[in-house]
Amino acid sequence: MSIPIATSGNSASSLSSVSNAGNSTGAVAGKDDKAQMSVNDRSKLQLNAAILQASMNVSISSQNDPLALVYKSAITSINEALKADFGDDAVQNAASQDNSAEATAQRIVSLSTGFFDAFKKQNPGMDNDAALEKFMGTITGGMDKGFSEARDILQGLNVLQGDIAGNIDKTYELVQKGYADFVAANSSKKAETAA
Numbered sequence: 687m688s689i690p691i692a693t694s695g696n697s698a699s700s701l702s703s704v705s706n707a708g709n710s711t712g713a714v715a716g717k718d719d720k721a722q723m724s725v726n727d728r729s730k731l732q733l734n735a736a737i738l739q740a741s742m743n744v745s746i747s748s749q750n751d752p753l754a755l756v757y758k759s760a761i762t763s764i765n766e767a768l769k770a771d772f773g774d775d776a777v778q779n780a781a782s783q784d785n786s787a788e789a790t791a792q793r794i795v796s797l798s799t800g801f802f803d804a805f806k807k808q809n810p811g812m813d814n815d816a817a818l819e820k821f822m823g824t825i826t827g828g829m830d831k832g833f834s835e836a837r838d839i840l841q842g843l844n845v846l847q848g849d850i851a852g853n854i855d856k857t858y859e860l861v862q863k864g865y866a867d868f869v870a871a872n873s874s875k876k877a878e879t880a881a
Contacts, residue, residue: 728771729797730832731764731767731768732768732772732776732780733832733836734764735761735764735765735768735776735777735780737839737843761777764776764777765777765778786853787853787856787857787860788860790857791857791860791861791864792860792864794829794857794861794864795860795861795864795865795868798825798828798829799825799864799865799868801821801825802817802818802821802868802872805817805820805821805824806821813874814872814873814874815873815874815875818869818872818873822865822868822869825865826865829861829865833854833858836854837854840854
């Protein structure tokens with residue numbers, strides 16, 4: 687017998703007492719901790735929250751009812767931690783955004799390449815092409831690691847197949863293309879070959 691779990695029936699406030707019961711030392715990070723959270727950490731936290739939300743929507747057998755409480759508590763705590771930066775119900779709102787391969791790839795490319803100017807300022811001794819090469823190596827390595835971790839998680843949930851696997855592969859290809867376009871647009875070598 688399976689019991690479907692839905693988040694719409696319980697508000698975050700009604701679950702907060704459950705998630706905090708018996709856990710007086712495990713408080714959610716304070717505002718100062720949130721201010722120091724990097725964009726990468728926030729993105730990873732959002733991904734993990736979305737995975738938890740998706741997992742919570744899967745039917746859980748009656749012998750695993752305690753897991754339902756764990757998932758609900760985790761979602762509530764994550765929502766509380768993200769509330770200052772992303773508003774109420776951040777997990778549910780993140781799940782409702784456009785998660786197509788194209789939109790996801792665009793967010794990955796724009797967020798990661800958006801740090802290039804800051805990277806150049808932190809490395810003033812490097813010429814543009816050397817900085818671009820090092821920067822792209824860094825973000826490509828991070829992106830590869832993120833995709834690998836996501837695949838491992840989805841494989842562990844036994845859902846990495848069919849459309850899901852195909853969409854991940856398509857997203858990865860679109861990110862690679864976006865990175866190649868970024869390199870082409872920012873490399874001084876393009877200016878030399880055009881002259």
